[in-house]
Amino acid sequence: MTTTSAAKTTILNLPEDELVHPGNRACAGCGLSIIYRIGLKALGRDTILVVPPSCLTVLQGLYPIAATQLPCLNVTFASTAAGATGILGAMRAKKNETTTVAAWAGDGGTSDIGLQALSGACERGENFIFICYDNEAYMNTGVQRSGTTPQGVITTTTPFSGKAQRKKDVPSIIAAHGIPYVATASAAYPLDFFDKITKAKTMKGPKYIHVHTPCPSGWGFHSRFTVKIGALAVETGLFDLYEIENQKFRLTGASEKLIGKKRKPVKEYFKTQSRFKALTDDQMADIQKEIDAKWEGYQQVA
């Protein structure tokens, strides 16, 4: 297994430059706000952003006031990766070889309506960083189910019995394109996310980072528990932090440390959020078995 992790960033050497203005329109305790602030620090000022409709559109502010200091093109819901492609085309035409083009889309804008454009862009080898912040539903329109909503979750379109289907594994779909870098991250571990963006910036071609972002409003928990719940998703082994660098998979950070250790029971995670209230004990036990099997696989590779 390759271990090419760059020097770890700490809270002491995180860049002080703030690219997100203090005060924005996201809910209190929003996981996206955490990673957006840290992510833009990692991207730096020589960056152009592409954003489809989502909570991020709202976070960024209402015309003529903007919450961020980077140039940003707001595009239609399905066209994020194609928009990034167009900016890259223009940068090549202008012989600009330094500017980073970064797309930020929600799970809906990535895994459902935006998947075709993203797949096309990955296949063409576009030189961008695509960041999917996964709050596991369409939050901007009022918590409807998405492809990445986990099984059993109550949303406004799975109102009583919860979502019947499993969570779509988007990072694996993207990794199947054979792009140079696929990683996952979590709002609970922003410095790990920072380092992954920093690494992605050094690579040519499509880079995809899938970030788990707890959402108090949509998941049903108090806004002070965002980081705790994000960490719990990792500690229970439900959401894993990893990198697939040049087709090589490896667990990273908090997930890597779980290898050979006892994980917290997934039930502990489910109990913290009202969106899981339709899950029965039997369903939780089944999910626990699946998680155990997945980790069994990890241990064998490790």
Next chain:
Amino acid sequence: MHIIESGNVAAASGVKLAKVQVIAAYPITPQTPLTEKLSEFVDSGEMDAQYIPVESEHSALAVCIAASSAGTRAFTATSANGLLYMHEQLQWAAGARLPIVMCVVNRGIGAPWTVWNDHQDSISQRDTGWIQLYCCDHQQIIDTVLQAFYLAETVSVPVMVCYDGYILSHTYMPFDIPEQTDVDRFLPPFSPAYALDPKQPANLNTVTLPDVRPDVRGDVAPGYMEIRHNLHMDMRAAITVAADIDRKFEDIFGRGGNPFIEPYRCDDADFVAICLGSLSYHLRDVVDILREEGIPVGVMGLRLYRPFPNQAVRNALSSRKAVIVFEKALSYGNQGALYGDIKSALYTADNRPIVHNYILGLGGREIKTHHLEKALRESCTAPDAIGDTPVWIGLKM
């Protein structure tokens, strides 16, 4: 230089001469040879542009929207269902005020599938905020592509250059390819007021409120409605700009004079047929036949459909006895779109001619000269006998 080539090659040659920087397109009949030609130009190094083979038309226009927002000259082309698939993006490009140029190689739309020509594709996108120009022959295609960039970049509104699938796209005709030096004299490089730039960050196309709103300095910025009103006013201004551009083009290339309407034997005509695209050249033959019979008839090809040149239409038509509108598209459940536009332009005229509407050629149904002749003769000889509903030509069942 005079060459004999297809309409699609005429369009591609115009795109090359316009020094387009970013091209994104997705194949669809009958547009395909145009995009193939452009890939050839780029791959052979004849043209210095980024050719991006996207995975859909929605993405093709997304690429152009972003490339144009980042300050480069962008082009795409499509037909029929490809254009419909772009619908959301068409409105986005117009609302974002991006001077993208697109060739629409006109084709009927499914269901049922058809690959043949009519105008339902571009007419159905009439209200998207794009300028629409229609061409009658290969020379007009290449000339119009060049003029389209100038027009789009002057008024910051995207332009569709529409020409008939197969009838023009796949037929070979002689046309003049302008010299690059002359084109460079005509068309200045694209220099937008703002382009995406990390040194001058701006957040484009953000959520905009129903009302005006002060910015951080206290200056009042427009609301959604002001932004849309500006689009409308700049579209109206495009009528004058189109005429100016036509004059400049004529000065340099010696072709022009009819930016809105191209008349044929209309000076003394009591009866005038009017339509979009190559059909107006077909109707010239019919006019010649009827003129031999002593019928005072002429034909006009409308070149600029959006913005609609109401004043020019009124001036051209109000003194006539009857105006006969031939259309390859329909606003289903009502009438031809052009018919409605022409009637409305004539409403305030002192003399309001009778107006007839013929629907024909849908999905490539062959348009026979004798069918046109019969319809036009009936309209001229017994104008009162035809009512205010579309009459279908060439129906067999």
